[in-house]
Amino acid sequence: xxRSFCYLLLAPLLGCCLIASGAxxxxxxxxxxAVPEQNPLQVELGRRLFNEPRLSVNNSLSCASCHRLEIGGxxxxxxxxxxxxxxxxxxxxxxxxxxxxxxxxxxxxxxxLETQAHEVVQSPSEMGSxxxxxxxxxxxxxxxxxAFTKAYPDGVTMNNVQSALATYERTxxxxxxxxxxxxxxxxxxxxxxxxxxxxxxKDYGCIACxxxxxxxxxxxxxxxxxxxxxxxxxNPTEADLGxxxxxxxxxxxxxxxxxxxxxxxxxxxxxHDGSAKTLEEAVDVMFKFQLGRVPSDKxxxxxxxxxxxxxxxxxxxxx
Numbered sequence: 001x002x003r004s005f006c007y008l009l010l011a012p013l014l015g016c017c018l019i020a021s022g023a024x025x026x027x028x029x030x031x032x033x034a035v036p037e038q039n040p041l042q043v044e045l046g047r048r049l050f051n052e053p054r055l056s057v058n059n060s061l062s063c064a065s066c067h068r069l070e071i072g073g074x075x076x077x078x079x080x081x082x083x084x085x086x087x088x089x090x091x092x093x094x095x096x097x098x099x100x101x102x103x104x105x106x107x108x109x110x111x112x113l114e115t116q117a118h119e120v121v122q123s124p125s126e127m128g129s130x131x132x133x134x135x136x137x138x139x140x141x142x143x144x145x146x147a148f149t150k151a152y153p154d155g156v157t158m159n160n161v162q163s164a165l166a167t168y169e170r171t172x173x174x175x176x177x178x179x180x181x182x183x184x185x186x187x188x189x190x191x192x193x194x195x196x197x198x199x200x201x202k203d204y205g206c207i208a209c210x211x212x213x214x215x216x217x218x219x220x221x222x223x224x225x226x227x228x229x230x231x232x233x234x235n236p237t238e239a240d241l242g243x244x245x246x247x248x249x250x251x252x253x254x255x256x257x258x259x260x261x262x263x264x265x266x267x268x269x270x271x272h273d274g275s276a277k278t279l280e281e282a283v284d285v286m287f288k289f290q291l292g293r294v295p296s297d298k299x300x301x302x303x304x305x306x307x308x309x310x311x312x313x314x315x316x317x318x319x
Contacts, residue, residue, distance in 0.1 A: 028202070030213045031180040032097065032262075032312070035173050041151040046168025048147070049161060054137055056083045056127040063120070063165070067095040072266040072319050073172065078274025082125045089125070089239040091274040094267050096314070097260055099170040101217035106239075106272045108220060108257045109246045113166035114159075131158040174263055174312030174319055182309070190309060197306025200299045205291055209258045215310065216260040223254050223272070226292030229285070230254065233275060240273070265308045266319050279304055 049055065053062045066080040067073050073094035079087040090106055104110035110119060121127045121134060138144040139156045152160045179198075181189045190198075201207060212218040220243055223229055230240050238245070243252040256272055264270075269277050276282035283300060287293055295303070311319055 027183055028207055028211060029179075029183065029215060031183045032100075032173055032175050032177075032213060034175075035171050038167050038171060039151065041147070042164050042167040043171055044168075045147050045151050046164035046166070048144075049165050050168055055121055055129060055134060057129040057133070058083050061127055063095075063117075066092045069095075069172070069314060072096065072263045073098075073174075074267050076268070078269050082123075083128045084125075086125070089237060090272050091269065093259060094263060095169055096172050096174040096312070096319070097214050097217075097262050098172070099166075100212075100214040101257065101260065102219075103257055106256050106259075107243045107246050113169050114162040117162045117165045118158075131161075134158070134161060172314070174314055177262070177310050177312040179306075179309040180312070191305075193302055194305050194309050197302035197304070198309075200295075200302050201306055204287075204293060204295065204299070204303075206286070206303070209290070210261050214260040215262055216258045219258050220252075220255050221258050221290075223256055224289050227289045229289040232289075233273070237273070242272070261307060262310050263312060263319050265311050279307060283307075 050063045050067075053059050053065070055062060061083045066075050068075050073096035074092045078091060079089070080092045082088055093106065098104065098116075099113060102108075104113060104116040105119075110116040118131075121129050122131065135156055135158055138148065138161065145156060148156045148160060148164075151164065154160065178189050178194075201210075209219060209221050210216045223242065230236055241253055243255040243257075244250070246252070264282075265279055268279065268282075269275070270279070270282040271285070276285055280300075283304060287295055287300075313319065
């Protein structure tokens with residue numbers, strides 16, 4: 001019998017022993033990878049474009065307007081606002097570690113960061129622009145024209161704008177969370193309660209969907225496996241249809257990309273509709289509608305303590 005199979009069988013019984021020893025055994029979660037090597041000229045160009053409000057049709061909105069790096073890569077609103085000042089239909093996910101997701105957007109309609117940038121810029125509710133206008137604007141700016149010429153042989157093009165944005169976003173890895181340090185061998189960095197919380201996270205089955213290097217972001221799942229979340233919440237919207245909007249397949253109704261839990265403690269509000277204002281409320285919803293279980297108050301508290309260890313760093317400072 002393999003070591004990993006024995007662990008899966010006996011982990012609920014041996015949790016105390018494993019926590020006491022502190023040593024990770026064939027953990028299903030892995031630390032974040034290092035930032036990949038990128039062309040520094042393209043990275044810097046992408047950084048400028050990420051903060052450029054002229055990508056929107058009325059010069060009012062940049063990528064950074066909704067993806068605020070200083071507060072976790074998202075914003076603090078249930079629904080962000082588009083270039084007209086109207087609320088969007090869906091919550092803004094964090095841009096940190098987005099390159100590690102297998103799809104982009106809640107409904108997974110983009111298979112790359114480049115495609116995501118393409119859609120956001122020309123979205124009639126988000127930036128409201130069009131690529132001909134963007135290319136003309138950047139080409140008319142001597143600084144941008146020079147920067148593009150240095151970074152790309154063919155200068156300012158739609159594909160190169162998308163490439164630069166995506167290249168910069170691939171550097172947005174929120175490394176060095178306390179949990180990553182634990183997985184890398186510093187087993188004393190977590191408290192006993194936080195280790196117990198991780199064990200409860202696995203025992204209750206949270207890890208069935210929140211898995212992989214991004215602790216999510218690598219599969220689709222129905223929101224409301226063990227109950228009708230949308231009936232309980234009320235006021236259905238088109239965005240609630242999730243992946244159904246992409247595939248038109250009935251089995252994809254209310255199905256969404258499982259969000260990453262990295263930095264979850266600093267990216268409230270939660271879910272595609274921004275309906276959960278606190279981490280405690282989000283955990284309650286997950287237990288009720290995804291797991292169909294009622295945890296003890298102690299177990300819930302332990303899991304939340306574990307989730308708070310997933311907050312990483314950016315620019316050498318904790319998010």
